[in-house]
Amino acid sequence: QVHLVESGGGVVQPGRSLRLSCAASGFTFNSFAMHWVRQAPGKGLEWVAAISYDETNEYYAHSVKGRFTISRDNSRDTLHLQMNSLRAEDTAVYYCARGSLLVPADGPWGQGTLVTVSS
Amino acid sequence: QTVVTQEPSFSVSPGGTVTLTCGLSPGSVSPSYYPSWYQQTPGQAPRTLIYSTNTRSSGVPDRFSGSILGNKAALTITGAQADDESDYYCVLYMGSGTWVFGGGTKLTVL
Numbered sequence: 350q351v352h353l354v355e356s357g358g359g360v361v362q363p364g365r366s367l368r369l370s371c372a373a374s375g376f377t378f379n380s381f382a383m384h385w386v387r388q389a390p391g392k393g394l395e396w397v398a399a400i401s402y403d404e405t406n407e408y409y410a411h412s413v414k415g416r417f418t419i420s421r422d423n424s425r426d427t428l429h430l431q432m433n434s435l436r437a438e439d440t441a442v443y444y445c446a447r448g449s450l451l452v453p454a455d456g457p458w459g460q461g462t463l464v465t466v467s468s
Numbered sequence: 469q470t471v472v473t474q475e476p477s478f479s480v481s482p483g484g485t486v487t488l489t490c491g492l493s494p495g496s497v498s499p500s501y502y503p504s505w506y507q508q509t510p511g512q513a514p515r516t517l518i519y520s521t522n523t524r525s526s527g528v529p530d531r532f533s534g535s536i537l538g539n540k541a542a543l544t545i546t547g548a549q550a551d552d553e554s555d556y557y558c559v560l561y562m563g564s565g566t567w568v569f570g571g572g573t574k575l576t577v578l
Contacts, residue, residue: 384567386514394506394514394557396567408565444513451502451561452519456526460513 351375351457353445358462361435371428371445371459379403379423384453385430387441388461396453397443398430406450413439435466470495472560474570480548480577488573489540490558496539501560503541505534508572509554517556518543545575553577 357369371383385397398419399408407419418431428445442461446454473491480486490503497503504519516525518534521541531546541560545552558570 386569393555393572394508394559394569396559396569399565399567406565410566446516448519450565452504453559453567454504454506454514454516455519455523456516458513458516 351447353447353457353459355443355445355459355462358443358464360465360467362468363436363466365435366431366433367435367464369430369432369443369445369462369464371430373426373428373445373447376447378421378426381447382450383419383421383428384446384448385419385428385443386446386453386458387439387443389438389441392441395441399448399450399453400428401450432464435464437466440464440466470562470568472558472568472570474556474558474573476571477574477576480545480552480575482548482550482577484548485544485546486548486575487537488543488545488556488558488575489537490542490560490570491540492560497536497541497560499536501541501562503534503536504559505532505541505543506557506559507552507554508557514557548577550577 352374354372384399400419416434444461471493505517506514508514522534557572
């Protein structure tokens, strides 16, 4: 069955960087687009970024464009999110999800990894 | 700025039917927005219910259904159960590789 496991979260100071990873299993990773979605404490879901199955297309929310980079390693069935110039408002649980370039998630989500940006 | 709208809260009686909606301000939702619906209970990751308007995700019971009603996307839950008490989020594809979530609906079953 589809299984997604995020890692890499933690506490980081404003302006610093962090790299999240999402290990995928149970499906043909290189056939699906992947997305990152985040949820600030006590708030709703916010779409963050997406990448096509073959890495040729990347898409970003306005709030993270120019600071975050989504990437994938199809040889290792792993999705990444490089987060630079972090701000307090980036504090959230970050989820990865398998989807398409039309929907962010068509099945199970990962359990999420918490990123806290604080001095 | 385009906003995806959802009812902030809704209640349903056990065994009852409830329809949650997902609108666009300004504008109307059509299948070309590929509306999807996700369920989330506190402290848990979201669960995919419906994507592309009316396709149920694997393992989702058929008492959850998606549609377009008028100018909005809709999620209908029939035979509501206690464990349906959750937050429900819709998301719309806005084109050009951007997706926008609604603010979520808190569903109470009582």
